[in-house]
Each structure stands twice: as C-alpha cells, then as structure tokens.
Amino acid sequence: MSAVNHTGSMNSPVRVMIAGIGGASLGTEIYKCLQLAGCYRIYGCDVSETAYGLYGYDFITGYRISRDNYIHDVIEACHNSDAAWIIPGGEQPAALLAAATGALAAEGIRLIANDSAVVSMFSDKEAAFSRLAELGIPIPRTTALLRSEDIEIVGLPCIVKPATGTGGSASVFFADSIDEAMVYAGFIRSSGNTALAQEYIDISEGEFTIGVLSLPDGGMVGSIALRRALDAKLSVSYRGRGGLVSSGYSQGFIGEFPDLCSQAERIATAIGSRGPVNIQGRVRDGVLLPFEINPRFSASTYLRALAGFNEVDILLRHLVSGEIPALSTIKPGWYLRSLTEIYVPENQLK
Numbered sequence: 001m002s003a004v005n006h007t008g009s010m011n012s013p014v015r016v017m018i019a020g021i022g023g024a025s026l027g028t029e030i031y032k033c034l035q036l037a038g039c040y041r042i043y044g045c046d047v048s049e050t051a052y053g054l055y056g057y058d059f060i061t062g063y064r065i066s067r068d069n070y071i072h073d074v075i076e077a078c079h080n081s082d083a084a085w086i087i088p089g090g091e092q093p094a095a096l097l098a099a100a101t102g103a104l105a106a107e108g109i110r111l112i113a114n115d116s117a118v119v120s121m122f123s124d125k126e127a128a129f130s131r132l133a134e135l136g137i138p139i140p141r142t143t144a145l146l147r148s149e150d151i152e153i154v155g156l157p158c159i160v161k162p163a164t165g166t167g168g169s170a171s172v173f174f175a176d177s178i179d180e181a182m183v184y185a186g187f188i189r190s191s192g193n194t195a196l197a198q199e200y201i202d203i204s205e206g207e208f209t210i211g212v213l214s215l216p217d218g219g220m221v222g223s224i225a226l227r228r229a230l231d232a233k234l235s236v237s238y239r240g241r242g243g244l245v246s247s248g249y250s251q252g253f254i255g256e257f258p259d260l261c262s263q264a265e266r267i268a269t270a271i272g273s274r275g276p277v278n279i280q281g282r283v284r285d286g287v288l289l290p291f292e293i294n295p296r297f298s299a300s301t302y303l304r305a306l307a308g309f310n311e312v313d314i315l316l317r318h319l320v321s322g323e324i325p326a327l328s329t330i331k332p333g334w335y336l337r338s339l340t341e342i343y344v345p346e347n348q349l350k
Contacts, residue, residue, distance in 0.1 A: 015041045020089030021053025027089020029302040037313035043081040049349045056342040064350040071100045078109050087112045114275035114295035126163045135270045140199035145185040154199045160184040163194040174243040205283035209250045212268040213311045224309040225257040250300040254307045255332035263288040303335040
C-alpha cells in the first residue's frame with residue numbers, strides 16, 4: 001500500500017469540470033478530493049434540478065444541463081468555465097462522455113478516464129469475468145443464469161446480479177434456493193439485462209475495496225485497501241439467512257494490507273489498466289476474489305484521499321504537469337461516512 005507525496009506544484013489553479021454531482025455520489029466525492037488538494041477551480045454540472053451538488057458544495061459554478069442535448073451542454077459548460085479537464089461523476093455520465101471523447105477533444109476538453117478498451121471490457125460483467133478467468137486471476141465461480149441447471153456451476157447460496165449497470169450494488173440479490181435465484185434472474189431479464197449467478201464468498205476473512213492507480217503509460221503508482229465495516233446500515237444492502245450483501249457506501253479500516261494490495265496491482269496490470277480501477281472482493285485462504293471491478297474512480301475515493309492517497313489529484317497532476325509521484329506512507333485508521341442534508345427554497349431550484 002502506498003501513497004503519493006508531491007514535491008512540485010502546478011503554476012496556477014487548474015479548472016476542472018465534474019459531470020454528475022448528485023447527493024452522496026461519486027461526483028461529490030471527487031469534488032472533495034479536488035478541494036482537499038487545494039489547487040483546482042472546480043465546476044460541476046448535472047441533468048437533475050435537485051442534484052445535491054448544485055446547492056450543497058462550493059463549486060465555482062454549478063450548471064444545470066439538458067438530458068436531450070447532454071454533450072452539447074457539457075461542452076458549453078466547459079467553455080463557459082474555461083475548464084479543459086472533465087471527470088465523470090457516475091456511470092451514466094462516464095458512458096455518455098466516453099462515447100463523445102472525440103467531440104470533447106475537438107473542443108479542447110480532455111476526459112479523465114481509464115483506457116477505453118479497459119472500460120469496454122468491464123461494461124459487460126459476463127465477458128469481463130470470462131476474461132479474468134482466461135488471465136488466470138482467481139475469481140468467484142460466475143455464469144450467465146439462463147436456466148435452473150446453471151446454479152450447479154456456482155452452488156448455493158449464490159449472488160444474482162445484472163451483467164451491466166451494477167454501480168452502487170444496484171439489483172444485487174442473495175439467493176439460497178434455486179427457485180429464489182430464478183425469480184431474481186427473471187426480474188433482471190424483465191428490465192432488459194442479462195442475469196449472472198456468482199458464487200457466494202463468506203465474509204470470515206473480510207470484504208475489501210482496493211483502489212489501484214496506474215498512469216496512462218501503464219506505470220504503476222500504487223494502491224490502497226479498505227477493509228469494509230459491515231455493521232452499519234449504510235454499508236449493507238442485505239443481511240439475513242446466513243448471507244450479507246454490501247451496499248455502494250464503503251467505510252471501514254484503511255491500513256497495511258500488502259499482500260492484498262499486491263494481488264490487486266497484479267489484476268490491474270493484467271487487465272491493462274491505464275488510470276484508476278476499483279476492485280471489490282472478499283478473501284478466502286488469503287486470496288483476493290474480486291466480485292466487482294470498475295475501471296474508474298470509486299465513491300470511496302475521498303476516504304482514500306483523507307488517508308493520504310488522493311488518486312484524483314495524483315492523476316491530474318501527472319496529466320497537467322508531468323509530475324512523477326513519489327511514494328509515502330498511508331495514515332492508518334477508521335474512515336467512516338454519513339449522509340448530509342440541505343434546504344433549498346423552491347424558487348431557487350436550477
């Protein structure tokens with residue numbers, strides 16, 4: 001586990017746009033990382049008039065943009081704020097902006113994201129886990145759930161989840177019978193998605209979220225591991241019948257987990273990561289078994305920044321000024337989170 005200690009500084013504040021700044025979202029966590037670094041002018045945009053970030057944070061300017069003209073409005077907001085860098089604050093902004101990388105570049109705007117091939121690989125989790133298996137990476141047994149016989153591949157109990165769009169543990173179910181698994185699979189298919197069944201790994205050796213940061217040339221910066229605390233309601237999506245499913249709100253202990261971080265770094269290298277990647281997994285016999293890999297910043301990025309690993313700042317500094325990060329020690333301890341509230345008068349909605 002390692003962090004970065006900067007020895008240089010950028011000549012002037014860098015203007016950054018965050019696309020997607022709803023409450024308790026990735027976008028607002030990225031904002032806090034940039035604010036902590038203290039060398040950015042931060043702007044935000046969102047399609048929702050009730051997005052928390054439009055009111056609850058000190059963005060230089062918060063822009064309400066149209067769903068129907070999303071890319072046009074994002075580009076216009078970047079031009080109005082003179083922001084040459086844009087960071088997606090959620091899965092939907094990430095997908096829309098990635099598809100418009102060329103249009104953004106033509107307007108002098110650079111998208112901060114992992115390599116497009118890596119992002120594409122993990123957009124379909126059925127294909128992604130097949131690829132991980134081909135690479136020799138230990139994973140929970142995983143299969144598409146088309147008929148009841150498929151459960152024999154993963155065993156019971158198992159996890160049933162969509163192959164796409166599972167940010168924040170959305171529609172992730174714990175099943176302890178074949179009938180229950182098939183009901184969940186039918187629900188997922190009814191929404192137009194493919195259902196996956198995945199071996200359930202118990203929590204006796206812990207559940208971890210590990211951030212690994214690589215540079216655009218593939219050089220490894222470092223990694224940081226958080227052992228999730230799963231005794232708070234905020235961090236648990238489901239608990240019962242001998243199983244537990246975590247939520248999208250990670251909190252817990254950040255400390256020295258060198259073996260797990262080394263395993264996570266090997267995974268990042270094997271998949272060709274060229275930026276941030278978040279690996280969520282449970283441990284069995286000391287082996288990290290990832291059940292979710294997202295090649296982007298994660299919503300726990302601010303907890304990592306508080307610990308000394310500000311991956312958002314690290315990557316931006318490198319891209320802007322070519323700084324090569326030097327490693328330093330993480331501050332171990334418990335990193336906890338909550339929700340916040342704000343009042344907005346009706347006539348002040350954007």
